């Protein structure tokens with residue numbers, strides 16, 4: 001119906017142009033564009049998020065809702081949540097059998113925990129899609145997911161290698177890149193809620209460390225927030241995210257939101 005109206009308006013504009021009523025014609029032209037806009041022809045694409053979650057040791061249901069609510073404050077989004085594999089440390093998710101598993105998503109969030117899955121062909125099905133350009137956010141136990149694997153594909157994707165963590169404590173966080181868009185609103189002396197300090201053994205060539213914390217056991221410094229460039233994909237990561245208290249802290253959830261938007265180049 002709107003298009004029919006638009007056609008009539010166009011005819012009217014032509015008549016007006018002939019009779020010299022240029023100003024009124026211009027107004028009508030604006031009206032026609034407005035109608036087209038209302039028809040959805042220039043409608044913005046929704047921001048699509050795929051969250052992979054589940055596995056051992058954490059309250060994923062709660063974390064998922066917190067993530068959705070936190071992003072909603074800044075960005076309208078369509079979420080797909082894949083929460084499979086139970087609470088074990090090992091799982092093969094059917095999702096990744098489809099080579100187009102990430103098609104159409106603006107960003108994929110990995111918040112899963114399957115440390116003992118080792119199948120290198122399976123892991124490659126995940127990483128090669130990211131390498132081709134699908135942005136990612138990796139949270140906490142994603143860093144220990146596939147840690148039993150012999151191949152480094154997953155670790156290269158993450159930008160860090162980690163196999164164990166220190167005890168739960170309140171860890172002070174020191175910014176390394178305060179001007180980075182992910183970090184410029186991050187407080188200078190933030191102390192994590194009760195969380196685990198992941199021991200980072202190696203960082204990749206394209207890893208940029210954004211913040212560090214320190215072991216209470218031996219004083220070693222470890223990256224806790226970073227970015228990675230993996231093939232064509234931006235990756236944002238943090239090893240925090242163990243406890244519900246961490247997910248209740250808006251410093252942490254705002255950090256995740258900035259990481260999600262940065263990874264998706266928003």
Ligand SMILES: [Zn+2]
Nearest residue numbers: 057141196242
């Ligand atoms: Zn944990």
